[in-house]
Amino acid sequence: xxxxxxxxxxxxxxxxxxxxxxxxxxxxxxxxxxxxxxxxxxxxxxxxxxxxxxxxxxxxxxxxxxxxxxxxxxxxxxxxxxxxxxxxxxxxxxxxxxxxxxxxxxxxxxxxxxxxxxxxxxxxxxxxxxxxxxxxxxxxxxxxxxxxxxxxxxxxxxxxxxxxxxxxxxxxxxxxxxxxxxxxxxxxxxxxxxxxxxxxxxxxxxxxxxxxxxxxxxxxxxxxxxxxxxxxxxxxxxxxxxxxxxxxxxxxxxxxxxxxxxxxxxxxxxxxxxxxxxxxxxxxxxxxxxxxxxxxxxxxxxxxxxxxxxxxxxxxxxxx
Amino acid sequence: xxxxxxxxxxxxxxxxxxxxxxxxxxxxxxxxxxxxxxxxxxxxxxxxxxxxxxxxxxxxxxxxxxxxxxxxxxxxxxxxxxxxxxxxxxxxxxxxxxxxxxxxxxxxxxxxxxxxxxxxxxxxxxxxxxxxxxxxxxxxxxxxxxxxxxxxxxxxxxxxxxxxxxxxxxxxxxxxxxxxxxxxxxxxxxxxxxxxxxxxxxxxxxxxxxxxxxxxxxxxxxxxxxxxxxxxxxxxxxxxxxxxxxxxxxxxxxxxxxxxxxxxxxxxxxxxxxxxxxxxxxxxxxxxxxxxxxxxxxxxxxxxxxxxxxxxxxxxx
Numbered sequence: 277x278x279x280x281x282x283x284x285x286x287x288x289x290x291x292x293x294x295x296x297x298x299x300x301x302x303x304x305x306x307x308x309x310x311x312x313x314x315x316x317x318x319x320x321x322x323x324x325x326x327x328x329x330x331x332x333x334x335x336x337x338x339x340x341x342x343x344x345x346x347x348x349x350x351x352x353x354x355x356x357x358x359x360x361x362x363x364x365x366x367x368x369x370x371x372x373x374x375x376x377x378x379x380x381x382x383x384x385x386x387x388x389x390x391x392x393x394x395x396x397x398x399x400x401x402x403x404x405x406x407x408x409x410x411x412x413x414x415x416x417x418x419x420x421x422x423x424x425x426x427x428x429x430x431x432x433x434x435x436x437x438x439x440x441x442x443x444x445x446x447x448x449x450x451x452x453x454x455x456x457x458x459x460x461x462x463x464x465x466x467x468x469x470x471x472x473x474x475x476x477x478x479x480x481x482x483x484x485x486x487x488x489x490x491x492x493x494x495x496x497x498x499x500x501x502x503x504x505x506x507x508x509x510x511x512x513x514x515x516x517x518x519x520x521x522x523x524x525x526x527x528x529x530x531x532x533x534x535x536x537x538x539x540x541x542x543x544x545x546x547x548x549x550x551x552x553x554x555x556x557x558x559x560x561x562x563x564x565x566x567x568x569x570x571x572x573x574x575x576x577x578x579x580x581x582x583x584x585x586x587x588x589x590x591x592x593x594x595x596x
Numbered sequence: 597x598x599x600x601x602x603x604x605x606x607x608x609x610x611x612x613x614x615x616x617x618x619x620x621x622x623x624x625x626x627x628x629x630x631x632x633x634x635x636x637x638x639x640x641x642x643x644x645x646x647x648x649x650x651x652x653x654x655x656x657x658x659x660x661x662x663x664x665x666x667x668x669x670x671x672x673x674x675x676x677x678x679x680x681x682x683x684x685x686x687x688x689x690x691x692x693x694x695x696x697x698x699x700x701x702x703x704x705x706x707x708x709x710x711x712x713x714x715x716x717x718x719x720x721x722x723x724x725x726x727x728x729x730x731x732x733x734x735x736x737x738x739x740x741x742x743x744x745x746x747x748x749x750x751x752x753x754x755x756x757x758x759x760x761x762x763x764x765x766x767x768x769x770x771x772x773x774x775x776x777x778x779x780x781x782x783x784x785x786x787x788x789x790x791x792x793x794x795x796x797x798x799x800x801x802x803x804x805x806x807x808x809x810x811x812x813x814x815x816x817x818x819x820x821x822x823x824x825x826x827x828x829x830x831x832x833x834x835x836x837x838x839x840x841x842x843x844x845x846x847x848x849x850x851x852x853x854x855x856x857x858x859x860x861x862x863x864x865x866x867x868x869x870x871x872x873x874x875x876x877x878x879x880x881x882x883x884x885x886x887x888x889x890x891x892x893x894x895x896x897x898x899x900x901x902x903x904x905x906x907x908x909x910x911x912x913x
Contacts, residue, residue, distance in 0.1 A: 440826075442826030442834050444831060444835065444839065444840070444843065446825070447826065447844060448852045450853075453806075455810075455825070456810040456811050459807060464783070479772060479803070480803050480807075483772055487776040499769060500768065500772070501768055501769055501771050501803070506830075510765065511686065512685055521685075526768050532769055535680070537769050588777060588780060591676070591677060591734050591737075591773060593676065593677050
C-alpha cells in the first residue's frame, strides 16, 4: 500500500512512489513500456524500504510509532474483535475518549479490550485528546478490569499514548491516584492479561494499563519512561536534542526485549504497520492468540503470581 | 538476615556525622528568606520559626524525629544493577551517582530503617530529595520491596516519606517498571493486614506519586508540599496560562479530596502513633491477616523459581 504521509528519512521512497503515481496518471495500463517501468520502480521501492526499515534508528522508530497513518486502537478493535460492545464511563465524573474499553470476542473467546485511542484527522485527534487520558479514563479501566475478573474474561490492552494528560483538571481529579490504582488493579486481577504496545508507550499513562502477564510489542513501537523531547529538555536543557535522548533511553522493542521488559516482538509489514494494516493486525492477532493459549494453563492464582514474580524479577542482577 | 544485625545506634552515628559541624551556621528560609540559626532550625525540626515553611530534610533527620528516642536500625539494601543503560547526557550517569553518593553519604535515594513509634513496630522508608532529586530507579524500587518484606516479617506498619521529581530517567524503562514493582511492595503489606501510610513531602511528582505515593491506606502531606503527577512547568507549557494560586500544594490537594490530612512536622510523630493505635494492637495487625495463599508465600520468602510458583497448590481449581 502506498502511504500519503512520508517521514523525513523516507524521502527516496516518496520520490519513487511519486514517479509511479505520475506514470500511472499519464497513461492507461495498456502501455507495456510504462507497465514494465512501473514494475521496475516498485521493486526499487521495496529495496529502498528494506534499506531504511531494516535499520531504523531509535529516533526514526519514534517517528514511525507516531506516524499519523499508523493503525490505532479502534483499527485493531475493528480488525481483531467481533461484536465489540463499548462500555462507557467511570461512574463518578465522565467518559474519557482517550482511553476506550468494552467487551467483545477475540477469535471466538469473550474478552475485555481496553486501549488508548489517539484519534485520526484533526477533529478525531482533538476528540480523543491525542490519546492522553484523564483520571476518569484510568478509573474506567479499573472498573472494566474488575468486571472482567468477576466473570473470568481475559483482558487485552492496547497501549498507544504520548502519556497521561498533564493539565489542571487532571491534577484536581487525582491523575496520580487514578494511574496508581489502575496499575494496582492490573497486578491483582486473576484472569489472563495480555498487553500489546502498538504505537507509543508513553510513561505512567502507558504503564497504567501495561502491567500484564505478557507484554507484546510491535516491531517499530516505542516504550519509554519519558518522551525523548521531555528527556532532552530536562537533561540537555534543549528539546532539539531529542534524537540523542531517543538513543540514550533505549526505547525500542529490540532493546526492551533485552531487558526482559517485554516478552515478544511482533513483526510489522515492510515499511511499518501503516503500509499494510491488514498484515500488521493479523500478525498481532496470531501473537495474542498464542499468548492467550499459553496463559490458559495457569490457574487464577498462578496468573496473579506470575505477574507479580515477573515484575519483581525485572532488572534484578542475574535475571537480566 | 543482615538488616537485623546491622544495628546502628543514632548516637554513634551522630558522633561521626557531618551534621556536627555545619558548613554554614545560618540557613536562609526559601519561603520568607529569613536567616535561621542552625541550632534554632534543628530545634524547630527544620521548620522556619518565622513563616512555618517546612524545609526539605533527609532520612537521618526523619528517623531521629520519629522513632522512639530516635533509636532505629538501618536496613541493608540489596545491590542493584548500576547504570543498566550505560546512560550519558551532558554527564555520565555513573558520575552523577558518584557525586550524589559523596554529597549525601547515602548509597541511593531511599533509606530504610525500623524501630518503634509509641511502642508500635514501624518500618520507615524515607526518600531523600538531595540524592538525584529523590528519583526512583532500581535501587529505590528494591528499597521499597525490602521495606515491605521487613514490615511483613516484623508485623510492622510501613510508613513511606516520599520526596522525588519522579522516575530516574537515566535508568530508562527500568525506572518506569518501578511503578508496578513498588505497587507490589504495597500489596504485600496490605495482604498481611498491616497499615501502609504515605507521607508526601515537598516535592513529590511523577511516577512516584502515580504509584506507591497515592496508594496509602492513609495519605498525609506536610504543609505546603508540592504534590502532583505532571510538574507545574509541564502543565503551564501545555495550557499556556498561569496556574491558580496554591495549585498542587498539599492544602489544595486536601481541598480536592486527594489527601486525608495535612500534618505539621511538629505533630507528625503523635499523629502517626495515634493512627497506629487505631489500626494495630500490640504491634500486631488489628485484624488478623487472611490465611496465606500460594501467592503470598512467595512474597515473604525470596522469589521462588518459576517451576515452584507454577506448581499447583491445594485450594485452587
